[in-house]
Amino acid sequence: MANIKEQIDILVKIQKIETETRGIKSMLSDVSKKVETLDVRLKDFEQTIENEESGFNDLKKKYRSYESDTQMNLSQAKKSQEKLRLIKTNKEYQSSLKEIEKLKTNNSQIEDKMLECLDSMDEAEKVIAAKKDEYLQISEQLNNEKKIIDREAEEGKKKLVELNANWKKVSGIVEPELLKKYIIIREQQARGIAIVPAKDAVCRGCNVNLPPQMYNELQRCDSLRLCPNCQRIIYWEKL
Numbered sequence: 001m002a003n004i005k006e007q008i009d010i011l012v013k014i015q016k017i018e019t020e021t022r023g024i025k026s027m028l029s030d031v032s033k034k035v036e037t038l039d040v041r042l043k044d045f046e047q048t049i050e051n052e053e054s055g056f057n058d059l060k061k062k063y064r065s066y067e068s069d070t071q072m073n074l075s076q077a078k079k080s081q082e083k084l085r086l087i088k089t090n091k092e093y094q095s096s097l098k099e100i101e102k103l104k105t106n107n108s109q110i111e112d113k114m115l116e117c118l119d120s121m122d123e124a125e126k127v128i129a130a131k132k133d134e135y136l137q138i139s140e141q142l143n144n145e146k147k148i149i150d151r152e153a154e155e156g157k158k159k160l161v162e163l164n165a166n167w168k169k170v171s172g173i174v175e176p177e178l179l180k181k182y183i184i185i186r187e188q189q190a191r192g193i194a195i196v197p198a199k200d201a202v203c204r205g206c207n208v209n210l211p212p213q214m215y216n217e218l219q220r221c222d223s224l225r226l227c228p229n230c231q232r233i234i235y236w237e238k239l
């Protein structure tokens with residue numbers, strides 16, 4: 001095998017590239033989640049405004065129906081008023097008067113309700129206007145956030161292309177057998193870490209002490225060694 005120290009150095013470089021690649025990929029996936037969250041927030045706000053507006057329209061309809069009720073009562077009362085002079089008996093006359101009175105009372109009750117309705121409409125209009133203002137502010141803020149996120153994502157994607165090219169370049173100069181071994185170990189390891197330094201007789205991958213004999217041999221840098229505990233490739237690193 002070629003100079004093992006050199007080969008180890010290359011593997012360390014490869015791993016560094018892969019770690020950076022993983023970091024960027026996870027950032028990109030976070031980014032799309034962040035954008036989704038922002039979109040949901042905006043949609044929710046739009047929904048709130050729509051609900052308020054539909055409540056306002058209901059009030060408007062209610063007001064119109066009150067209005068037509070009062071018109072009907074008025075014309076009914078007018079007709080009854082006109083008929084009064086044709087009435088012959090006192091009893092009928094009294095009952096007609098009562099009818100007219102009832103219509104008038106009814107109308108004044110409806111008018112109270114119309115006033116209440118107008119108040120509610122005023123209130124609803126204020127709420128809607130305030131919500132729309134808030135919506136504008138939020139959407140502007142979210143769009144700015146999105147722009148920043150998009151820029152980050154774009155830079156991340158560019159970096160990925162660079163890293164990928166780098167990986168190909170560097171892995172081309174490592175011994176194929178060694179690269180194969182490295183990849184197998186990497187696939188078996190959590191976080192994809194296949195090569196770790198051993199410092200002060202401790203494997204930095206699993207933090208377990210290495211046998212002294214092994215640690216001594218490791219310092220000679222003359223063959224490839226695996227941590228007996230975590231099975232990662234280990235190399236000697238000066239303190």
Ligand SMILES: [Zn+2]
Nearest residue numbers: 203206227230
């Ligand atoms: Zn270990």
